[in-house]
Amino acid sequence: MNLKKRIPLVLALSALATSCASTPSAGASASSSGLTLKEQGSFAVGGTVVTAPGTFDPRRPSAEGATLHGDHAYVFYQVPADARPLPLVFWHGAGQSSKTWETTADGREGFQTLFLRRRFPVYLVDQPRRGKAGRSTAPTTVPATPDDQTWFGMFRIGVWPDYFPGVQFPREPAALEQYFRAMTPNTGPFDAEVNASAVSALFDRIGPGVLVTHSQGGGPGWLVAMRNPKVRAVVSYEPGSGFVFPEGEVPAPMPSLTGSLEATGVPMERFLALTRIPIALYFGDNIPEEPSPIPGQDNWRVRLAMARLWRDAVNRHGGSVTLVHLPELGIRGNTHFPFSDTNNVQIADLLSKFLADKALD
Template identity: 30%
Template structure:
């Protein structure tokens, strides 16, 4: 990395004030040596989105890049790979791009308010992550026997699993609202979105089509809107034939891109197993060839 930073920091966008009228004051011991009367009633700031930003000293005259993580994850997705290599934040800064990284509503440093949503959060198990993210076959989890040729750094699996956090299933619209608020604050942006973040990013585009100048979607959980007008690239990993839902998803990605291209949109589907290297997982930004994968998708930004 050869960049220097002109500025970095953080802020929050979106959210609302929520009034709680139920409950009674109670004495609580909040440290070993201090107690006070806690009142659960009052007004509370909730549903905000935390954003961390980085501006390189020699930023190019291009829209800022907004990084939107996937389900059960947070902004650390883009910071450092599980095995300690520079993440896409660093790579984008090295390429002269201003970067804004979100922790979506109820994730990471955005936090959550207890009891605010009716449903209970879920937490993905290590076994589910192993198979769903196409790191290896289900019978290979115990011995860490990954797919042959995998690019995922299996030796650092435990560190990756420690990044997984609880998620609610009812907050996607709130998360989309946060990304929209961020785009409004910036005035213009290009989006890099992963998995569930693809659904959020696509819906944010629908709401602000005049302010989104490019989309790089890494195995998005949804298909691009049919009315996309900005350049868009979809990145897919390997082993997509190991589960029907991944095979169907890949077919949908290809079909969506083909329809956009037929309309004259600058759209591209990149099968990284064919054009970059075999072995890509669902977390292409964490794989050993993550630098090359990002370079393959940069044209959309």
Template identity: 35%
Template sequence: MNRFLALAGPWLMAFILAGCAAGAVRAPDATADNGPLTIARQGSFFVGGRDVKSDDLSLLPAYAPGGTISVEQMYVHYQVPVDARRAPLVFIHGCCLTGKTWETTPDGRMGWDEFFVRRGFPTYVIDQASRGRSAADPSGIVAVKGGRAPADKLPQVFGAAQEGAWAIFRFGPQYPEVFPGMQFPLEAQAEFWKQMVPDWLNALPTPNPTVPALSQLAQKLGGAVLVSHSQSGIYPFQTASLDRRGIAGIVAVEPGACPAADSDMKPFAGLPILVLWGDFVPLSPRWAPRLKMCSDFVAAANRAGAKAEMVMLADVGLPGASHMLMQDKHSLKIAAWLAGWIDGHVARQ
């Protein structure tokens, strides 16, 4: 046996070293896109909110009809990677949805929340005020049901039907038609529709309580990129107009609105801004005017000293993106492109 080991020694050692080297290549990497995920910490908290004292909180015998509740606070879930050196990202969802927008895709793939953590960005995923885990005020409903207020005082709450949302999210021009080459995973649409929730936007004061809460959060983080989508697209701009402190950059993904080109542009001077669009936008009567509005804003903001840019994903080699581009089949390619844009435009921490 000793003679065999002596003869085989050099070959055996080379084999072992090769195996170790291969093992080292295959070893889990905390920053890899498909290995074990390693984070320094995670948690959740609330920002903003106010107390409401009401006599119309319940008609059920088991619960007191009056008292004090907290409403309009913004829920925040965060994950911080080990040795994070990039600016934190605050992800803000759109109409009829919650922070789930940025999590696992309907067909079970990695969401942007996890992807950007793996790329070294701390992520903060919010639920807008009165949405998801951010409490709404039920007193207006209870007052009407209890006969203490007329029906026209009911809060304006709405839900988006699947058939109508189909065109809004640009899966196709109308339900159930599909745009050629559209990348949303329609085979998992039943799972996607389960993300939809009642929207309390029109029952809230102006500005939306989410806006000052975003300002508080950005200042708490000491420099964050606000990443909005659709309905919330205007919120980062409104936040910057309220207070620039803590805002390191803005990424508006298919915003429902941009600031008017003739509005005050001073809050955006020197600020990195990206307005990002998917595909089929000019084909949509709903979205084409918003594309023009945002194009005019970018031009006006740059004249005032901003560092603004508008990008169509098809123009950077990523065609077929729907309005829900963070959940499309090529969503991680889009995320990788966006990570590169942020690295090139926003200073690291």
């Protein structure tokens, strides 16, 4: 990351929340303490420019000869004082934006601040055609469909209107209100290649770092890791689609109540890039091993199963993929958003340990 062209700044930030649900580890300061940054900022990266035929006439403005800048990512970054060398790049999932990593629905510190306290530079991404990167070069229709209850189930908070017993989600109505209001639509068709190109351009700009993805961001994340050697590791929370296998080794589609999950084949030379970096996958609770009549749970049954096959494929070819199913560690009740659940400090500690074990901190 070239800091010479940027104006450094020092900001003392008060805490984003007054309490944490868990006691912070030795690597994290208490949430009541201040936080010193040496710089922060935002920028667009990647994208394309479309130019319409003709000549633009400023006296009679029209589309003729005009340009459209779109399909870029929006990035907000913060660099703490005494920063560690490798930044963490946080990439959201479907229906989400960089808000995913910010303050939790019940007002606690999210991964953005928890890892700033652990001295990591953090980069929060809004992928192309989402959130603050909403300018798209391809049109779409944004529906206004009532679907909060569907997402409640798909994100494994419970089976509406009931919460799962012991779920690590705050029960205050105001928290659920904030959770639903974090949803944001696509402003153009979802395109994994468009997204991967923009995030790869981010790594070209900032240099080596660790990519942290969630859900739908997991698939394009593999594409970035295969094309850009500046991605030194990938940590993926509940990647649900876009799994890539070597050509000739693609598993059969996996049917579920929410549709059939299919993987993609790529040339072996591309796939092998995934074997050269450490990768960790984390999955939460309430994911059944057998078919379920509940769509939100059956959906994640096949996605966890596909993730296990993907782990085995990468490791079979010499890779280093660790898949952590949190209940197997005795960590129970986590939703599709473990990094913002009520035990998110405990989840952050697992990420810190992974980074330390792989000499990435």
